[in-house]
Amino acid sequence: MSKWVQVASTLAFGGMLVSGPVMADTFRWANSTDPQTMDPHAVNAAPVTSFLNNVYEGLVRRDKDMAIEPSLALSWEPLEESAGWRFHLREGVKYHNGNDFTADDVLFSYERGVSETSDVSSWFAPVSEVVVVDDYTVDFVTHDPNPLFPDSIANFLIMDRDWTEENNAELPAREQETHASRNTNGTGPFRLTQRDPGVETRLVPFDGWWGEVEHNITEAIFTPISNSSTGLAALLSGEIDFISPIPLQDIDQVESRDGFKVLSGIETRVIVLGFGHQHDQLNDSDDAAGENPFQDVRVRQAAWQAINIDAINRVVMRGQAEPASQLMPPGLSGYSEVNDERLPYDPEASRALLADAGYPDGFSFGFKCTNDRYLNDESVCRAISSMFAAVGLDADLTAMPVRNYWDELRGGDFDMFLLGWSPGTFDAEHPIRFLGATPDGRVGSWNFGGYSNERIDELLPLVQQELDPEQRQAWLDEIAGILQDEVAYVPLYTQPLIWAVKENIDLVQRPDDFFMLRWVTVN
Amino acid sequence: MLMFIGQRLLQSLFVMVAVAFLAFALFRFVGDPVSQMVGVETTLEDQARLREELGLNDPFVVQFWDFTRNLISGDFGYSYRTRQPVGQMLLSRIPATAELGTVALVISLLVGIPTGIYTALRPKGALSQSVLLLTLVGVSIPTFVIGILLIFLFGVYLGWLPTFGRGETVQLGWWQTNMLTLDGWRSLILPALTLGVYQLTLTMRLVRSEMMDVMRTDFIRFATARGIPYRSLFFRHAFGNTLVPVITIVGLQFGGVIAFSIVTESVFQWPGMGLLFLESIRFVDIPVMGVYLVMIGLIFVVINLLVDLLYFMIDPRIRVREAA
Amino acid sequence: MPRPDSRLSLARLGALRRQLFNRNTLRNNEGVYLFLRSPMAIVSAIMTVLIVLGAVLAPWLAPTNPYDLASFSLMDGLLPPAWEEGGQSRFLLGTDDQGRDMLSAILYGARLSLTIAFLAMAFATILGVGAGLLAGYYGGRFDAIVMRIADVQLALPAILTALLIDGIARGLLPRDMQEDLRMYVLVLAIGLSLWVNFARTARASAMVERNKEYVHSAIIMGQHPVRIMLIQILPNITGPLLVIMTVDLASAILLEATLSFLGIGLPANSPSLGTLIRIGMQYLMSGDWWILWVPTLFLIALVISVNMLGDFLRQVFNPRLR
Secondary structure (H helix, E strand, C coil), X not given: CHHHHHHHHHHHHCCCCCCCCCCCCEEEEEECCCCCCCCCCCCCCXXXXXXXXXXXXXXXXXXXXXXXXXXXXXXXXXXXXXXXXXXXXXXXXXXXXXXXXXHHHHHHHHHHHCCCCCCCHHHHCCEEEEEEEECCEEEEEECCCCCCHHHHCCCCECCCHHHHHHCCCCCCCCCCCCHHHCCCCCCCCEEEEEEECCCEEEEEECCCCCCXXXXXXXXXXXXXXXXXXXXXXXXXXXXXXXXXXXXXXHHXXXXXXXXXXXXXXXXXXXXXXXXXXXXXXXXXXXXXXCCCHHHCHHHHHHHHHHCCHHHHHHHHCCCCCEECCCCCCCCCECCCHHXXXXXXXXXXXXXXXXXXXXXXXXXXXXXXXXXXXXXXXXXXXXXXXXXXXXXXXXXXXEEECHHHHHHHHHCCCXXXXXXXXXXXXXXXXXXXXXXXXXXXXXXXXXXXXXXXXXXXXXXXXXXXXXXXXXXXXXXXXXXHHHHHHCCCEEEEEEEEEEEEEECCEECCCCCCCCCCHHHCEEC | CHHHHHHHHHHHHHHHHHHHHHHHHHHCCCCCHHHHHCCCCCCHHHHHHHXXXXXXXXXXXXXXXXXXXXXXXXXXXXXXXXXXXHHHHHHHHHHHHHHHHHHHHHHHHHHHHHHHHHHHHCCCCHHHHHHHHHHHHHHHCCHHHHHHHHHHHHHHHCCCCCCCCCCCCEEECCEEECCCCHHHHHHHHHHHHHHHHHHHHHHHHHHHHHHHHHHHCHHHHHHHHCCCCHHHHHHHHHHHHHHHHHHHHHHHHHHHHHHCHHHHHHHHCCCXXXXXXXXXXXXCXXXXXXXXXHHHHHHXXXXXXXXXXXXXXXXXXXXXXXXX | CCCHHHHHHHHHHHHHCHHHHHCCCCCHHXXXXXXXXXXXXXXXXXXXXXXXXXXXXXXHHCCCCCXXXXXXXXXHCCCCCCCCCCCCCCCCCCECCCCCEHHHHHHHHHHHHHHHHHHHHHHHHHHHHHHHHHHHHHCHHHHHHHHHHHHHHHHCCHHHHHHHHHHHHHHHCCHHHHHHHHHHHHHHHHHHCCHHHHHHHHHHHHHHHHCCHHXXXXXXXXXXXXXXXXXXXXXXXXXXXXXXXHHHHHHHHHHHHHHHHCCXXXXXXXXXXXXXXXXXXXXXXXXXXXXXXXXXXXXXXXXXXXXXXXXXXXXXXXXXXC
């Protein structure tokens, strides 16, 4: 048996590095998820938008530090006579097939984006009309003043009207695929040469791109690898140059090898615990049936203070996460500096709060968690359950794959749940709209527990329209304060972003986990 | 004869309907496809509309009827995830699984039959005993563990072989093969070994027991008594007699190999049908799961039918019984 | 790895090798004699007994209770086994990422895995033997139905059967009962994918015995068919059944592990060996090798011993293989 262990451990951490048959100019990378379509308006999911930002371009784009910069639009300014924005477009831009880019394509892409089968229409909820002023000027008229509109459309990718219509892909695919599901015609720095869904996707640089070329690759090959051990083995054997993400526990292993490096950063996704605020009784309890102790703010606060976030970060997250105080991470616009203190870890206070609320011996409840959605989600939940046990909160943990999870939460079958939230607009308004507002079909669609606060509902539209940054921040601070005082959610930590890459390759890790081929250099 | 075949065909049809029904029933409970199809910002109304469009709100019976009717008319529907035609998706994944399965099977036969014969002829030999012990270990280690050990030994540590995928492939019409390039063959070795180990031990044990059986039958004993040389006796009489059951089992194993390449394909990111099926479970891609299952069912049923017919022709006793 | 192939081929083999099992009257001492003569059998039997004992006595043997969340601390997480640098003597085989003692985890895990495997095997035996005897004894339409159902079963790979049962249970059972019944769902799923073997063997034997004179005379004497089946026919196949039971026990243990590897198994807070391996897989490359290899090697040791025992039994009941 001990010999076996030896063999096994030699196998697992044999230090030899062997390079595979990879040519210097071809760049190969892998991710756990394949983008499910090449159509930029069919699915609004990160794997798709991230991938397609290499092929298509928007009016604006985000730079290496997430700041908005000109892309297909050279400049923009608020409209004078009505609410909205005017975009001045870049001239001389060509699509991969040689067609010219004009304002009409923006209008077309907008119409396509708000069509019935589009999945990106939420971006245009504030927009009432798009007007083509001339070939290189286009107006987005909005219902109300909308200061953040240009920031919110970085992923609104522009398609060529002629190409799309010629190929009968005017509408994004709904039931069955269209030509645009597997073929592309963008203006971006790379063009698609081969698309084999779930197997392999190949790209080459676009010679006619308007921008200045920073990369030095001649071909890029993408392969989805869902099993993380297989993916890491592929990197370490030299068959691929870059993989994201890798498991936290493998960081040391990659770093200790010659020829590889780990890029770690903080993502924009905050992991939180949610409560069944609207439930009058616990779903899954042996001893507190008929009531829901979590409706008492003291109990929610007790839960918060029972969690030793530093220990979770150190052991489960390998020190790579960042403890969070609110629904979004610091550094993004609208972050509430005045509320950036977490309630301290204090099991004594926690027990006292529980006793105060009438539960000196705690109670049992159901705790729902994913096991394949966030980094080490199941381990985190198990660690939290064990910390709860120390103050008398008896969490009955159920961890399930995400494919069953949302159904379960929408069905209200939880007393407490785990949720990760990444603000799509990189602004504080986003999590408030989806998690903080009272659910009414329009907002609050991910507020599973039905948390409701009148003041927040009142402030949200004001925040959305306010042009004065200081006033806006004041309101955002007030909302963050309410959410924290009422322990609407227990913010846990901001999830780390871990990429592993060969030493001789330089690339840029953006906090939104987007991977841009145009910033890759192979040395 | 005709009646027997007709009867079997009818029964096979019944089996297929049952498989289709079970396959379909399963998917009602796998999860919610809609939340996997849309982004986070999609409103609940849009989700509800999509659910309605996909027919997910129809009564169970209606959905099953649509499913079966479309299957029979050759319309396999569209993937919820990629919106590709399911038939086309599965078809493009068949070569990968078929080639992997075939090579695994060939390995198992090339190694399994000789070792089986050897261990049957020298049952007490030290080598036989160790081979038997080794096969026991072989059937006792979970396939996924074998696969991962191979990846780390030959892929990462020694760096001899690729760790994932099919390598360089060549397109022959719609059939994409990795048997025409060196890289393709190199990629095939590890997954085929992983998948073949269990089949190998099974074949070996089967050949061994069949062989030992035959060697004890009367006609071999008589032949020995008549002084026919052992070697010729063995290869001309005994071996021939073990072939029929062995070939039967091989046929049956092939279906098993294809269905159970699921685990191997997942470990090696081998882009075959099994991987497609696992991914479709992950993303609740109901049409893909359904057609995959029905197809696997069909393969099993056809093989079963062929084996039954083979028996019918070989073994007169069955004919008599069926006639009676 | 599920063993559908063994189901399949053994089922056919049952028919093919019906004659193999004809010799089934075992003189009392013969088995003991063979056993004592085979070191493999002795070793495997000892290992099996030790592991089963360890599993049964887990609550008394294990240093800690891995189900009691309050009993372990994140602070003890990822400690290596005691003999490695940094290991502590109170955690002989190290701890996992939660600070749970690995030794306790595998003892409790084996307990759960064996419980599931035994129950599944028992379920498969009863269902398979019952259906097989009836089908073989009565023949005709009933036989055809049973055998067609067996075909459906064979057409659905074991993993899919498990998914199916799991899915249906999810749909039918009240939500709050699902977690508690999870183990029985697994038992049902694994059991259903194993019963065909038993059915085919029992049916083949019943068909042969049915036409023998002693059965005829029993029928003429007016004995109840059930009595005939249980008293006259069943004893004839105890040998082969015992062999299948042993092999299937090993299959059931592996199937449970594979299902857990694919994420369809038991939840992480009451881990079986398979679930422990699934969790350990995340640590494959990390240097914390014990989290994966302790449960994996334990599982392999268990399955090898059971399989060796099965091999031995096969030899006992089928002298031609000796």
